[in-house]
Amino acid sequence: MRVENILFVCSERDPAGMSIASELIGYYGMNKVSPNIYIKDKITLIKIKGDIVYADRVDQKLEIKPDVLIFLSRHSSAMKKKTLSVHVSGNPTSKAELGGKPFSLAPSHPIIMKSILSNLNYLALEYDLREYSVTMEVTHHGPTDITTPSLFVEIGSTLSEWKDAKAAKVVAEAITISLEKPLRGLPAVGFGGPHYAPVFTRYVLNHEYAVGHIFSKYVISDEINDKVIKEAFEKTFNAKIALVDWKGIKGSFRKQLINMISKLDKNILRI
Numbered sequence: 001m002r003v004e005n006i007l008f009v010c011s012e013r014d015p016a017g018m019s020i021a022s023e024l025i026g027y028y029g030m031n032k033v034s035p036n037i038y039i040k041d042k043i044t045l046i047k048i049k050g051d052i053v054y055a056d057r058v059d060q061k062l063e064i065k066p067d068v069l070i071f072l073s074r075h076s077s078a079m080k081k082k083t084l085s086v087h088v089s090g091n092p093t094s095k096a097e098l099g100g101k102p103f104s105l106a107p108s109h110p111i112i113m114k115s116i117l118s119n120l121n122y123l124a125l126e127y128d129l130r131e132y133s134v135t136m137e138v139t140h141h142g143p144t145d146i147t148t149p150s151l152f153v154e155i156g157s158t159l160s161e162w163k164d165a166k167a168a169k170v171v172a173e174a175i176t177i178s179l180e181k182p183l184r185g186l187p188a189v190g191f192g193g194p195h196y197a198p199v200f201t202r203y204v205l206n207h208e209y210a211v212g213h214i215f216s217k218y219v220i221s222d223e224i225n226d227k228v229i230k231e232a233f234e235k236t237f238n239a240k241i242a243l244v245d246w247k248g249i250k251g252s253f254r255k256q257l258i259n260m261i262s263k264l265d266k267n268i269l270r271i
Contacts, residue, residue, distance in 0.1 A: 003112065003179045007059055007066035007148065008045040011052045012036070016074035016155040016162035021045055023172030024072075053089070053099035056145035068109050069148040070175060075137075075156025083156040083196075084120045084129070084171060086113050087137035090144055092215050092232075093223045099142020103228045106142075107235040108212030109149035110187045114204050115178035116153055121205055123170045132167065136197045136204065138190075138216040139232075149237075185210025187237040188269075191257060192217050192245030199245045203271055209243060212236030217245075220253050229260050239266075246270045 008024060010017030024030070030038035030045060038045040044062060048055055052071050059069050075085055090105030100106075113136075121134045137154075153175060155167050188209045190200045193216060200211050213232040215224070233239045242261045249257065261268055 019168035075154035077157035100144030104144035110210035110212035119174035190214035192248035
């Protein structure tokens with residue numbers, strides 16, 4: 001079913017976000033109603049001055065509650081890897097170095113995230129962006145004080161990619177197709193693996209699951225607690241399924257994690 005009440009957010013200091021926003025404004029024929037707000041019917045795009053990892057409560061200032069909030073963003077990486085990526089925001093541990101609160105997660109939209117990932121994967125080949133890796137990322141930064149099901153769509157990882165007009169066009173097209181014709185999927189939460197979540201990326205692309213929050217092997221430690229794990233399921237459309245990258249979790253914490261998930265009466269699938 002088509003998603004109609006949509007909120008896009010980007011930062012004026014982010015060249016990738018601004019490029020994607022420009023494509024979306026043109027596609028939807030959005031009208032500028034104030035210096036930083038564009039609207040067309042039930043679609044709103046907001047340009048903020050600060051970094052969007054600090055955009056807490058950005059969705060709580062609108063008259064109409066959106067069905068989905070999509071953050072348009074650049075992705076930075078020391079590896080300088082060319083990426084088109086999706087993920088949801090949140091801080092699974094006590095660390096909140098890039099916005100949001102510790103042990104707090106934003107609500108995800110696993111269905112739209114699966115749809116955009118799939119369309120990015122197809123369009124990157126269609127537009128000959130084969131040098132870009134299409135991937136999911138794990139949950140790793142703010143904002144966290146969001147009430148709308150949300151996700152980040154990003155272009156990485158250097159200024160060259162952020163200003164790549166073709167990449168921005170691919171991202172914008174993947175978003176619009178996904179909102180008009182979302183795929184179906186079973187909501188699930190992912191556990192284990194590295195930052196770029198290759199196992200979950202492949203699984204979402206090739207199976208019926210729609211993964212929202214993903215906790216990487218780096219955050220599955222003594223700090224992980226029942227409360228934040230429960231929140232991950234609640235904020236992934238009340239998912240009933242835990243996908244566990246079995247080899248992507250340190251053995252010393254695997255049993256502890258499985259016990260926590262089992263107490264929540266979730267189905268555990270080793271992948």
